Amino acid sequence: MQKTFSRGPMGGVRNICVYCGSGLGNKPVYAEAARTLGRSIAEHGLGLVYGGGSLGLMGELARATLEAGGRVTGIIPAFLSEREQMLHDVDELVVTEDMHQRKMLMFQKSDAFVALPGGIGTLEELVEQLTWSQLGQHEKPVILANIDGFWTPFLTLLDHMRADAFIRKNLEVRYEIVDRAEDIVPAVLKSAPGEPRLTGDAELLSRM
Numbered sequence: 001m002q003k004t005f006s007r008g009p010m011g012g013v014r015n016i017c018v019y020c021g022s023g024l025g026n027k028p029v030y031a032e033a034a035r036t037l038g039r040s041i042a043e044h045g046l047g048l049v050y051g052g053g054s055l056g057l058m059g060e061l062a063r064a065t066l067e068a069g070g071r072v073t074g075i076i077p078a079f080l081s082e083r084e085q086m087l088h089d090v091d092e093l094v095v096t097e098d099m100h101q102r103k104m105l106m107f108q109k110s111d112a113f114v115a116l117p118g119g120i121g122t123l124e125e126l127v128e129q130l131t132w133s134q135l136g137q138h139e140k141p142v143i144l145a146n147i148d149g150f151w152t153p154f155l156t157l158l159d160h161m162r163a164d165a166f167i168r169k170n171l172e173v174r175y176e177i178v179d180r181a182e183d184i185v186p187a188v189l190k191s192a193p194g195e196p197r198l199t200g201d202a203e204l205l206s207r208m
Contacts, residue, residue: 021118042070052076053084
């Protein structure tokens, strides 16, 4: 299978993958951050890749991107299409057979990853990208959107892992922390390598 990689106008970024909750959480600031990020993605001429649902932060993010004139790709497994009420108004909607295919397609189509607040699924997707980065399988930026301190307990856990030498200097976890939604896209563009690294990406994509 031939591998192709999209290159955006700035820093090799064309599409940003955002992981976030299918619920709204109990703080209005989370939904506002999702909407702010969606507008920012559109204003920078970038595309959004996300989980395909219309509920919660996912829906707020996607609709804000579309309303601001941005392009949106939703990727959702068939068994979640009703539960998360997939959003049909996106530019591209991909229904996958399972979660593994969904995550690999999200990886393939994206040049950077952002984690907004969310639940265990958001955490799992974030940790997978951190692991692949740690093992040298990609060099795409990973941004933790620490809105109202949401990811602080997770960051504390990472510090604990470092203190107990489970995260070592030669296996450092690479990510950037951003506290404000309006700073996320600029952080991505600043962190992104000029050219996508093909070796690690090709190894991952070959498993599809």
